[in-house]
Amino acid sequence: MSAAAAVIRIGLTPVILDDQTTFLNAWRRWLEGRLGQPVRFVQRAKYRDITDLLLGGYLDAAWVCGYPYVQHRHRLRLLAVPEYKGVTTYHSYIIARAGTDQRITAFKDLRGGVFAFSDPDSNSGYLYPSYRLLSITRDPDHFFRRSFFTWAHRNTVDAVASGLADAGAVDSYVWESYRHLHPEHAGETRVIERSPPFGFPPLVTRARLDASLASRLARVLHTMEADADGRRLLSRLFLDRFVEPRDADYDGIAEMAAQVEARRR
Amino acid sequence: MRFGARSYRTRIPLSLVAVAMGTALALSMVMAYETYLNVQVDNLREGRRLAHAMIPVLRQALKHEDVWQAYEILRGPAAGPQEGSAVDARRFVLVDKKGLVFASNHPLDYPVARPVGPLLPGPNGFSWPPGEQPVTRRLDHWQMMVAPILSEDEVIGHLLVLLPRAAYWDRFIEIVRGGALVMLLVLAVVLPIGWIWGRRMVAPLARLSQCMARVGRDDLREIQCSIATGDDEIGTLGRRFREMLQGLRQKEALERQMVSQERLAAVGRVAAGVAHEINNPVGGLLVAIDTYRHTPLERRQSDKTLDFIERGLRQVQEAMQALLVESRLETRALQPQDIDDVQRLIQAESATRERRLHWHNRLSGPVALPAGSVRQILLNLALNAVQATGPGQRVEVVVEPRDAALVVEVVDEGPGIPQHHLERLFEPFNSGRAGGTGLGLWVTYQTVTQLRGEIEVTSEEGRTRFLVRLPLGEGGASHV
Numbered sequence: 001m002s003a004a005a006a007v008i009r010i011g012l013t014p015v016i017l018d019d020q021t022t023f024l025n026a027w028r029r030w031l032e033g034r035l036g037q038p039v040r041f042v043q044r045a046k047y048r049d050i051t052d053l054l055l056g057g058y059l060d061a062a063w064v065c066g067y068p069y070v071q072h073r074h075r076l077r078l079l080a081v082p083e084y085k086g087v088t089t090y091h092s093y094i095i096a097r098a099g100t101d102q103r104i105t106a107f108k109d110l111r112g113g114v115f116a117f118s119d120p121d122s123n124s125g126y127l128y129p130s131y132r133l134l135s136i137t138r139d140p141d142h143f144f145r146r147s148f149f150t151w152a153h154r155n156t157v158d159a160v161a162s163g164l165a166d167a168g169a170v171d172s173y174v175w176e177s178y179r180h181l182h183p184e185h186a187g188e189t190r191v192i193e194r195s196p197p198f199g200f201p202p203l204v205t206r207a208r209l210d211a212s213l214a215s216r217l218a219r220v221l222h223t224m225e226a227d228a229d230g231r232r233l234l235s236r237l238f239l240d241r242f243v244e245p246r247d248a249d250y251d252g253i254a255e256m257a258a259q260v261e262a263r264r265r
Numbered sequence: 266m267r268f269g270a271r272s273y274r275t276r277i278p279l280s281l282v283a284v285a286m287g288t289a290l291a292l293s294m295v296m297a298y299e300t301y302l303n304v305q306v307d308n309l310r311e312g313r314r315l316a317h318a319m320i321p322v323l324r325q326a327l328k329h330e331d332v333w334q335a336y337e338i339l340r341g342p343a344a345g346p347q348e349g350s351a352v353d354a355r356r357f358v359l360v361d362k363k364g365l366v367f368a369s370n371h372p373l374d375y376p377v378a379r380p381v382g383p384l385l386p387g388p389n390g391f392s393w394p395p396g397e398q399p400v401t402r403r404l405d406h407w408q409m410m411v412a413p414i415l416s417e418d419e420v421i422g423h424l425l426v427l428l429p430r431a432a433y434w435d436r437f438i439e440i441v442r443g444g445a446l447v448m449l450l451v452l453a454v455v456l457p458i459g460w461i462w463g464r465r466m467v468a469p470l471a472r473l474s475q476c477m478a479r480v481g482r483d484d485l486r487e488i489q490c491s492i493a494t495g496d497d498e499i500g501t502l503g504r505r506f507r508e509m510l511q512g513l514r515q516k517e518a519l520e521r522q523m524v525s526q527e528r529l530a531a532v533g534r535v536a537a538g539v540a541h542e543i544n545n546p547v548g549g550l551l552v553a554i555d556t557y558r559h560t561p562l563e564r565r566q567s568d569k570t571l572d573f574i575e576r577g578l579r580q581v582q583e584a585m586q587a588l589l590v591e592s593r594l595e596t597r598a599l600q601p602q603d604i605d606d607v608q609r610l611i612q613a614e615s616a617t618r619e620r621r622l623h624w625h626n627r628l629s630g631p632v633a634l635p636a637g638s639v640r641q642i643l644l645n646l647a648l649n650a651v652q653a654t655g656p657g658q659r660v661e662v663v664v665e666p667r668d669a670a671l672v673v674e675v676v677d678e679g680p681g682i683p684q685h686h687l688e689r690l691f692e693p694f695n696s697g698r699a700g701g702t703g704l705g706l707w708v709t710y711q712t713v714t715q716l717r718g719e720i721e722v723t724s725e726e727g728r729t730r731f732l733v734r735l736p737l738g739e740g741g742a743s744h745v
Contacts, residue, residue, distance in 0.1 A: 114377045145378045146332070148332035148333055149331075150333040151333060155333060159333065159336070164372040
C-alpha cells in the first residue's frame with residue numbers, strides 16, 4: 001500500500017467535549033483535504049485503551065491527557081498543543097454541587113463524602129486530586145466514603161450535579177466548555193478549588209512514526225487557524241489555535257506522578 | 266311533581282333513558298375498579314421486566330465496582346424526553362451485599378455508600394428476603410420489589426424497585442377520563458334513541474287514550490281516529506275500542522230513531538184532542554155558512570159572516586200550526602209562542618177530559634234553547650200529567666226563566682207514582698200504561714240530558730211534581 005493512500009488513524013479521548021459525529025466528520029474531511037490522505041478518528045472509553053493502541057502502532061496520533069504522555073515520555077512525541085484563552089495551560093477543578101451544599105468550601109470538607117474521578121490516567125481528573133490527598137491525609141484510601149470513576153469529564157459534572165457524588169475532579173477546559181454549550185446545566189456545579197496550571201492535553205504521536213508524516217501532521221495542525229474552515233472548527237472547540245508544544249510544560253505533571261506513585265509503593 | 270303522576274308519554278321514555286344511564290353508570294364503576302387493579306398489576310409487571318433487563322448489566326457493574334455504569338443503567342428508563350412524572354417517580358436502588366447503596370436513579374434521596382434500610386419508606390425493620398426470587402412488599406404509599414442479584418449462586422447485591430402508588434392514580438385518572446369521554450359519547454347517541462323509541466312505543470296508547478276521551482265530549486259521528494290494530498295488547502285494545510265505538514254509534518242512531526218515533530207518537534196522542542178542537546169550530550163554521558144561505562138577500566150580513574168564518578178558520582189554522590210544528594223537527598230558538606202552542610195542544614186533550622189546566626207561560630222573549638226539544642219535553646210531561654189525573658183534578662204547568670236556566674214545572678193531583686216505579690221511571694219500555702210506547706219519559710230524560718239539564722220528580726198520593734231545569738247559554742246538542 002503506498003503511503004499516499006494509507007489511512008491516518010487519530011485517537012480521541014474525552015479530553016475534548018465535542019465528540020459529536022457531525023463535528024468529527026467535518027474535522028476529518030478538513031484534515032483529509034490538507035493531508036491528502038484518508039483520516040479516521042478512533043474513540044475509546046478509557047484513556048488507557050487509546051494509549052495502548054497508540055503505543056501498539058494501531059494509531060498514528062492521539063489527543064491524550066498530559067499524564068499518559070509523561071508516563072510514556074520516551075515512547076511518545078509531542079505534535080501540537082491547543083492554545084485556550086491565550087495560554088497553553090489548563091487546570092484541574094475540584095467541583096461540588098451548587099446550591100444547598102455550601103458547607104463544602106475546601107478540599108478538606110470532602111472527608112467522608114463520595115468523590116468522582118474521571119479516568120485513572122487523567123491528570124485533572126485523577127492525578128491532581130490524588131496528589132492533593134497526600135497533603136491532607138495519611139490514609140488517602142479511606143478519606144472518602146466511596147470513590148469511583150466516571151470515565152469522562154462531562155460524566156463527572158453530571159455525577160456531581162445529580163448528587164451521585166458529593167464532589168469531583170474535572171478538566172477546567174471541559175468544565176467551562178460544558179457550561180457554555182449547556183447553559184441550562186451551568187448553575188448546577190461550582191468550583192471549590194483550582195489547581196496550578198498544567199500543560200494542556202496535547203496531540204502526540206509515537207516516537208517511531210515516520211518523521212515526514214509527523215512533521216506534516218504538525219504543520220497541518222499549526223496552520224489550522226490560517227484557514228477559514230479551520231478557524232470555524234477551532235471555534236467549535238473554543239480553542240484559539242494549535243501551537244508548537246514545549247516539553248517542559250509537562251514537568252509539573254511528571255513531578256506529581258512521581259510523588260503519587262512513590263506513595264503507593 | 267310525583268313521578269307516578271306523569272303521563273306514560275314521559276314515563277316510558279324516561280324509564281328507558283334511566284335504565285340506559287343506570288347501566289352505563291354501573292358498568293363504568295365496575296370498569297373503573299378493574300382498571301385500577303389492572304394499572305397496579307401493569308405497573309408491577311413493567312417494574313419487574315425492567316429489573317430483569319437491568320440486572321445482568323448491574324451484576325457486572327457491582328463486580329467491577331463501577332458506580333457510574335450502574336448509575337447510567339438505573340437512570341436509563343427516565344432518560345430521554347420527559348414523559349409524565351410516573352416514570353421519574355419510580356426509584357431504582359442498587360444495593361451491595363453489605364446493604365449499602367451502590368447507586369440509584371435518585372442519588373440525593375439514596376446517597377451512595379449509606380445503609381439503605383433507613384432510607385426506605387415504611388417502618389424500619391427492613392430485612393432482606395431469603396431465597397433467589399424477587400419479592401414484592403407494600404410500604405406506606407409505595408410498592409417495593411426486591412430482586413436479588415446473583416453471581417454463580419452467590420448473592421452479591423439487590424435491586425430495589427419502588428413504585429409510588431400515586432403514579433397509579435395519575436395513569437388511572439388518565440384511563441378513566443378517556444373512558445368517561447367514550448361513555449358520554451355513547452350516551453349522547455343512545456339516550457336520544459331510547460327517548461324516541463319510548464315515545465314511539467307509547468304513541469299508539471296515547472292516541473287511543475285521546476280518542477277515548479272524546480267519546481263523552483264530541484258527537485260520536487264526528488270521532489275519527491287512527492287506531493292501532495296489531496297483535497299486541499295495544500292492538501287488541503284498539504280493536505275492542507273500535508267495536509265499542511261502532512256499538513255506541515248504532516245505539517245512538519237507534520235512540521235518535523226512538524226519539525223521533527216518540528215525538529210522532531206524542532203527536533198521535535194529541536191528535537184526537539186536536540181533531541176535536543178543529544171539529545168544534547168547523548161545525549160552527551158550517552152552521553154559519555148554512556145560516557147565511559138561508560138568510561134573505563136583503564138581510565144578509567156578509568161582512569159579519571166572513572169575519573166569523575175567518576176567525577173560526579184562524580182558530581183551526583192555529584190548532585193545525587201547533588200540531589204541524591210538533592210533528593216537524595224544530596231547531597230554531599225557543600219562543601214564547603211555542604209554549605202557547607203546546608198549551609193549545611194540551612188544552613184540547615184536557616178539555617175532553619174535564620181536567621182543570623192552569624198554564625203559566627212566563628217567557629218574555631226568545632230563549633237560547635232548541636224549540637223542538639223543549640216543546641217535546643213540555644208536551645210529554647203535560648200529557649202525562651193530564652192522563653194521570655182523574656176528572657176534576659188539577660194540572661198546573663209553569664214555564665219561566667230562573668237563575669240562568671229555563672225551569673219547567675208540571676204538577677198534577679193524580680194518584681201518584683208508586684216508589685218501586687219511581688226508581689225505574691226513566692227507563693225505556695217501562696210505562697205503567699197499556700197501549701203506550703213506554704218511551705215517553707225515557708225520551709224526555711235523554712232530551713233533558715242532551716241539553717245538559719236536570720229532571721227531578723217527587724210524588725205522593727195527591728201530588729206529583731216534575732221539575733226540569735235547562736241551563737241557558739250552554740251549547741247543548743243541536744240534534745234531538
